[in-house]
Structure formats: C-alpha cells, structure tokens
Amino acid sequence: MLGASRRCLASFTRKFSTSIPATRTSHPSPALERTRLITNRNAGFTLSSRKLHNGSRSWQNAAVEAEYRDEVNAQRPPSDQSINEANSGGPITRFDELSSRRLVHDNVVRTVTEEMGLKTMTDVQSLTIEEALKGTDIIAQAKTGTGKTLGFLLPILQNIIKVDPELAQRSRYNRSTAADIRAVVISPTRELAEQIAAEARRLTRNTSVIVQAAVGGTQKSQGLRTMQMQGCHLLVGTPGRLNDIFSDRYAGVEAPKLSALVLDEADRLLDAGFWPEINNFQRLLPDPSEQPRQTMMFSATVPREVVDLVQGTLKPGFKYVKTVSEDDVPTVERVVQHSVAARGFENLLPTLLELAERETKTRNETGERPFKAIVYFGSTAEVDLASSILYELGDGRQHPLAPAKFFSIHAKKTQPQRTAAADQFRATRSAILFSSDVTARGMDFPDVTHVIQVGLPRDRDTYIHRIGRTGRAGKEGEGWLIISDIEAGEVRNKLRGLPIRPNDTLETASIDMTRNAKVTPSVGRILSLIGQSAQRVDRGTKSKAYMAMLGNYQWFPKKQHLIDAMNQWTKFGWGWETPPAMSPNLVNRLGLSRIDGINVGHEDRQSSFRSGSGRGGFGSFDAPSPRGGPRSGGGGYGGSYDRASGPRPGPFERRSRGGYDGGFDGGYNRNSGRGFGRDDNGDGYGGGSGRRFGQDNNQDFGRGPFN
Numbered sequence: 001m002l003g004a005s006r007r008c009l010a011s012f013t014r015k016f017s018t019s020i021p022a023t024r025t026s027h028p029s030p031a032l033e034r035t036r037l038i039t040n041r042n043a044g045f046t047l048s049s050r051k052l053h054n055g056s057r058s059w060q061n062a063a064v065e066a067e068y069r070d071e072v073n074a075q076r077p078p079s080d081q082s083i084n085e086a087n088s089g090g091p092i093t094r095f096d097e098l099s100s101r102r103l104v105h106d107n108v109v110r111t112v113t114e115e116m117g118l119k120t121m122t123d124v125q126s127l128t129i130e131e132a133l134k135g136t137d138i139i140a141q142a143k144t145g146t147g148k149t150l151g152f153l154l155p156i157l158q159n160i161i162k163v164d165p166e167l168a169q170r171s172r173y174n175r176s177t178a179a180d181i182r183a184v185v186i187s188p189t190r191e192l193a194e195q196i197a198a199e200a201r202r203l204t205r206n207t208s209v210i211v212q213a214a215v216g217g218t219q220k221s222q223g224l225r226t227m228q229m230q231g232c233h234l235l236v237g238t239p240g241r242l243n244d245i246f247s248d249r250y251a252g253v254e255a256p257k258l259s260a261l262v263l264d265e266a267d268r269l270l271d272a273g274f275w276p277e278i279n280n281f282q283r284l285l286p287d288p289s290e291q292p293r294q295t296m297m298f299s300a301t302v303p304r305e306v307v308d309l310v311q312g313t314l315k316p317g318f319k320y321v322k323t324v325s326e327d328d329v330p331t332v333e334r335v336v337q338h339s340v341a342a343r344g345f346e347n348l349l350p351t352l353l354e355l356a357e358r359e360t361k362t363r364n365e366t367g368e369r370p371f372k373a374i375v376y377f378g379s380t381a382e383v384d385l386a387s388s389i390l391y392e393l394g395d396g397r398q399h400p401l402a403p404a405k406f407f408s409i410h411a412k413k414t415q416p417q418r419t420a421a422a423d424q425f426r427a428t429r430s431a432i433l434f435s436s437d438v439t440a441r442g443m444d445f446p447d448v449t450h451v452i453q454v455g456l457p458r459d460r461d462t463y464i465h466r467i468g469r470t471g472r473a474g475k476e477g478e479g480w481l482i483i484s485d486i487e488a489g490e491v492r493n494k495l496r497g498l499p500i501r502p503n504d505t506l507e508t509a510s511i512d513m514t515r516n517a518k519v520t521p522s523v524g525r526i527l528s529l530i531g532q533s534a535q536r537v538d539r540g541t542k543s544k545a546y547m548a549m550l551g552n553y554q555w556f557p558k559k560q561h562l563i564d565a566m567n568q569w570t571k572f573g574w575g576w577e578t579p580p581a582m583s584p585n586l587v588n589r590l591g592l593s594r595i596d597g598i599n600v601g602h603e604d605r606q607s608s609f610r611s612g613s614g615r616g617g618f619g620s621f622d623a624p625s626p627r628g629g630p631r632s633g634g635g636g637y638g639g640s641y642d643r644a645s646g647p648r649p650g651p652f653e654r655r656s657r658g659g660y661d662g663g664f665d666g667g668y669n670r671n672s673g674r675g676f677g678r679d680d681n682g683d684g685y686g687g688g689s690g691r692r693f694g695q696d697n698n699q700d701f702g703r704g705p706f707n
C-alpha cells in the first residue's frame with residue numbers, strides 16, 4: 001500500500017467541489033433499508049498521507065466503521081410499486097423499461113431480456129445503469145454476485161451506440177480498427193478479464209460493436225493481429241498487458257475517442273500491487289480535459305480510503321452508489337458460513353476430505369444440486385500440495401469423492417492451463433477447484449455449492465470475495481473456513497462481525513494425531529487415506545508448501561510455537577522426522593535463528609533422503625485400514641515410504657486412473673521454481689509490494705502479488 005499511497009498523493013492532491021442533488025426517497029420499505037445511494041459532498045479536502053499509509057487491516061476496519069455523513073437514502077421500492085414508479089419516471093427496475101423510455105437501443109434490450117433471460121434489475125443495476133447512461137462518473141459497491149458487470153457494460157455499450165448509431169445494428173461491413181477504442185475495462189485477473197469480455201460479447205452480439213480481450217500470459221502478437229484485423233470498440237484487459245500494448249508504438253492500438261474507463265474490482269486495482277500500472281496506463285490515454293470520459297469503479301468492497309483516494313479524479317457530480325449499508329453484513333445472506341477449528345495443520349486436509357465426502361454423499365442422497373466446490377489456499381504451493389494429495393486418493397481404486405472432477409488454478413500455471421481449468425470447471429456439474437486467490441474476485445462459476453477456505457485468508461476483503469463465488473444470482477451456497485488452532489485468535493480479529501458460525505461436526509478436525517488413539521472407523525479411514533496419499537506426493541511439492549506456509553504465517557508473533565506446529569504437520573502429516581531444510585541466510589532473514597526445530601541446510605541436497613520413519617504419519621489408530629483388515633500400530637503410513645527421489649508425473653497430467661474416471665485436469669505446472677507466496681493475479685507484472693524472502697536456494701516467500 002505504501003507505494004500506492006505515495007504515488008497517489010502525488011497524483012490526487014487536487015481539490016474539487018461537487019454538489020449533487022439528493023436522490024428522491026420514495027415509499028421507504030424495510031426491503032429498501034439496505035440500499036443506499038450515497039452522494040459524497042465532502043468537497044474540497046486534501047488527502048491525509050497518514051490515512052493512506054495505513055496497513056490493509058486498518059483500511060478494512062476503517063471501511064467497516066466509516067460513517068458517511070452525506071449519505072442520502074435512495075431506497076428501492078418493492079416490485080409492485082416499482083412499475084408504477086417507472087411509468088411516472090421513478091427508478092428503473094426492469095430492463096424493458098430501458099427500451100420503453102428510449103434510454104437503451106431496442107436491439108440491446110432485446111438481447112438482455114430475450115437472449116440472456118434477464119427481466120428485473122438487481123439493486124446495483126437499478127441504481128447505476130440510469131445514472132451511467134447520463135455519463136456520470138460512478139463508484140459502486142454491491143455484494144458479490146449481484147450483477148455489477150452488466151451494471152457497467154450496458155451503459156458503456158449504449159453510450160458507444162449513442163455516438164455512432166450505426167453500430168446498433170449488426171453489419172456485414174466492419175469499419176472498426178484497433179485505433180478506434182471507445183471504452184476500456186480493467187480487471188485485476190486474467191480470468192476475470194476474459195469472463196467480462198465473454199459477457200460483453202454476449203451483450204453486443206446483435207450490434208456491430210467489437211469486443212476484444214488483452215490479458216497477460218497469452219501471445220501478444222496474436223492478440224494484436226486479431227485486434228488489427230477485427231478492430232476494437234470495447235477492450236477488456238489486465239493492467240500489465242494494457243500498458244504493454246498501449247505503449248507499443250508499433251501496435252497501432254489507440255483510443256483517441258475513448259469515452260469510458262472502468263475499473264472492476266477497483267479496490268484491488270488501486271492497491272499497491274497494481275497502482276503503478278494503473279497510473280501509468282492512465283497516462284497513455286487521451287487527456288480527459290480534451291477527450292471527456294466517464295470513469296466507473298465497481299467492487300464488493302470499497303474501503304472509505306479508496307473513495308477518498310479517487311474522488312479527486314472523478315468528474316464533479318460523481319455518484320457513490322452503495323447497496324450495502326454499514327450495519328449490514330457484506331456477504332449475501334443466502335450463504336451460510338461455518339468455521340472449523342482444526343487441532344493442527346496436519347488436521348486440515350483430513351477435515352477437508354471429511355467435509356467433501358459428507359457433502360457429496362448428502363447431496364447424492366437428497367438429489368440437491370451436486371457438490372461443486374472451490375477450495376482456497378493462501379499460496380500456489382499449498383494448492384499444488386493439497387490438490388495432489390486429494391487427487392492421489394484415487395490411486396487405483398474408486399475415488400472417495402467420485403464423481404467429482406478435479407481442477408486447479410494458480411498463477412504459476414500457464415495461461416492456457418488456467419483458462420482451460422476455468423472453462424472446464426464452469427461446465428462441470430460436480431467438481432472441485434483448488435485455487436489460489438486468482439479466482440477469488442469476480443469469477444462467475446455457475447452452481448458452486450461450497451466455498452471452502454483452508455487457512456486464514458490474508459484479509460477480510462479476501463474472505464468476502466472468496467465467499468462470493470457461491471450464492472450468486474439468487475442461488476444458495478455454503479461457506480466453510482477450516483483453520484488450525486494457532487490461527488483462531490487472528491480469525492476473530494480479522495473476520496469480526498461476519499456471520500460465521502463455529503461448527504464442530506467434523507470429527508477429524510479435533511483428533512490429536514501426535515498420540516495413539518482410538519478413533520471411529522470412519523475417522524481412521526480418512527486419516528489412513530490422506531496419510532497414504534501424502535506418501536505418494538513428491539518431496540519437492542511438500543517442501544515448497546512448507547516454505548510457502550512459513551511465508552504466509554510471518555504475521556504470527558510466537559515463532560517457536562509456529563515452527564513447532566509446522567514441524568508437527570510434517571511429522572504427523574507426512575511422516576518426516578526432519579522438516580524441509582532452509583538455508584542459513586533464509587533462517588536469519590526470517591528471524592528464526594534462535595528457534596529450535598529448524599533444519600538448516602539445503603533442501604535440494606536432502607531430497608534424495610528417504611523421508612518418513614517406521615512410525616510417522618497419523619499416529620496409530622485402532623481402525624480398519626481402507627484395504628480391509630485391522631491396522632496394527634506403527635503409523636498411518638504403514639512404514640517408511642517415499643517415492644520422491646525424482647519428480648514423478650504430476651497428477652494433473654493424467655486424466656484418469658483406476659476406477660476413478662473423474663480425472664484431474666487443468667495442467668500441473670511443476671516448474672514453479674521461485675515464489676511460493678500468495679498469488680492473486682498473475683498478469684506477469686513484476687512490481688508491487690510483495691515482500692520476498694529467501695531468494696537463494698529457490699526459496700521465495702511472502703505475499704508477492706505477482707507470484
């Protein structure tokens with residue numbers, strides 16, 4: 001954030017004055033209490049540097065606690081009243097009114113109502129579309145999955161058509177060029193940019209408006225050729241690639257008539273990781289004093305500081321639309337949210353399996369929508385480890401989670417792998433997507449029944465956006481947060497006020513794996529399955545996950561406690577007597593030199609060791625083994641067993657094995673090399689505020705936004 005703040009201060013010290021008439025409040029009703037159109041009349045202040053230099057946590061808290069003095073209720077009437085209101089010029093709540101009031105071309109409205117099947121506007125659409133059609137600048141905050149995308153695409157499209165009416169019809173003759181861009185939408189992630197472009201193409205299919213996407217990880221030259229051949233009116237892209245093509249003087253990409261700029265997931269784009277790119281990109285666009293343009297910013301989370309930050313750059317009269325009131329929970333009510341406190345890190349995956357099995361079974365029995373889950377982890381390495389272990393459960397026999405298909409996405413995969421995984425997950429009825437935060441914002445995967453977060457999300461907004469992948473467009477969903485006991489205090493701190501209910505119905509969460517114990521057969525089976533599967537995953541994948549976790553838990557003050565908990569995980573989760581090695585340099589940098597239990601050395605020199613001892617694994621449990629017959633003591637792994645002396649083919653490279661025809665897909669990129677930190681965009685941009693530790697020995701930690 002620091003980087004952003006400094007630059008922001010330089011760029012946003014302009015004072016401005018704006019006065020906006022209060023929006024009419026008519027027929028208030030309880031349903032309307034939550035919907036607010038906030039008009040900020042805090043004119044003429046200069047940004048406080050101290051405020052902007054705050055860390056993200058205080059950002060979030062400030063946002064939650066912020067009292068907006070100048071807010072005006074613009075509450076939405078109940079539906080039976082709205083039609084009358086619309087006829088008499090009240091707020092528009094149905095898409096067909098856009099046509100009857102001659103606000104949007106019939107052709108476009110028909111596409112929305114007939115082809116997309118949408119009749120009634122959501123709150124945020126009702127409050128933004130009409131304003132945006134007038135060219136007003138907008139900051140909009142609305143809960144996840146409430147149709148913000150259409151809230152900006154529809155007015156952009158109509159405003160393009162207004163300037164060039166011929167574009168309203170589909171024409172065989174395409175006059176557009178790559179130097180004819182009228183609107184740009186910026187998204188923080190490639191997947192989201194592609195999704196927005198796909199929605200824009202659906203919306204424009206009966207017009208001559210051309211939509212293109214420009215995202216990192218794809219061939220720039222190929223994208224440019226398409227743009228040069230087909231032309232472009234509406235460009236959707238990620239910040240790095242947009243900068244790249246606009247600053248390439250030979251690309252022929254220009255926007256002299258640019259009339260709209262949209263920042264989707266605006267708070268993320270204005271965060272430190274992206275701000276330099278956004279700032280730079282704006283400089284490549286026509287000067288707004290010569291070519292007036294509309295700016296719109298949308299997100300489910302818009303901290304007060306972001307509003308303060310950007311309002312100086314918006315046109316006087318801008319609207320701040322907020323459909324989440326301060327005292328409302330920022331997640332949709334239809335998503336029931338549970339938290340499970342697991343005893344240690346070694347309990348996390350067994351708990352995940354128990355939950356996934358239970359939910360799959362229940363849904364099969366009741367005939368509800370099949371289990372379709374996104375499981376979030378804090379880093380790419382954890383995604384790789386968990387997805388490998390869960391996939392390996394199907395080794396030569398019926399997979400316990402069949403018929404679910406498995407996919408995984410993170411920023412270290414190639415873009416074609418990421419796109420394929422997203423597309424296939426979208427199209428699959430029963431599936432599990434293991435993901436880092438690259439899919440946390442904006443992604444609209446249909447029918448996701450569960451969002452499961454393993455480990456503490458980096459902040460409150462990340463939790464909210466992840467949860468927002470379920471319960472979309474009026475559907476039900478469940479959120480599960482599975483954390484280890486050392487995170488419990490921080491969870492209370494970060495996620496205070498959210499409607500998360502403790503849940504103790506998962507038996508494996510509380511099992512003490514450091515001791516021999518009697519467990520129920522079902523628990524014993526799960527522990528054995530995970531233990532055996534962990535043995536089949538190579539050492540490198542595990543070591544990287546360990547390092548990544550160490551990076552993610554840098555916030556944890558009691559280092560000895562942290563290392564003890566992590567070593568307990570490697571010992572009882574994987575059967576390793578010694579944890580992965582860390583270079584002396586790294587140990588120093590992480591402030592661990594006085595901590596017991598660190599394996600100082602070089603992991604690559606240890607990788608040929610056979611890890612695991614005769615004991616190890618999940619202690620010893622009196623439970624039948626999954627292959628029949630009672631298990632004797634001696635550890636869940638059945639002895640020392642490590643197939644990690646050389647890399648084995650990644651599970652994602654195999655489509656199906658044995659009796660499990662679900663198969664893993666989406667590609668498995670082993671060439672991760674550096675960077676085990678968190679990732680959430682992967683636009684190939686190397687800047688940002690992510691702190692990196694341990695660049696030696698291929699050990700790379702911390703929240704590097706571009707890992």
Ligand SMILES: Nc1ncnc2c1ncn2[C@@H]1O[C@H](COP(=O)(O)OP(=O)(O)OP(=O)(O)O)[C@@H](O)[C@H]1O
Nearest residue numbers: 120121122144145146147148149150300442444473
């Ligand atoms: N008026 C509407 N009625 C019903 N469904 C709608 C409406 N508008 C959009 N949708 C659908 O709702 C889903 C979510 O929309 P969208 O992705 O735009 O949400 P969002 O608010 O941008 O979410 P996020 O905050 O996660 O980015 C999409 O499948 C979209 O087609």
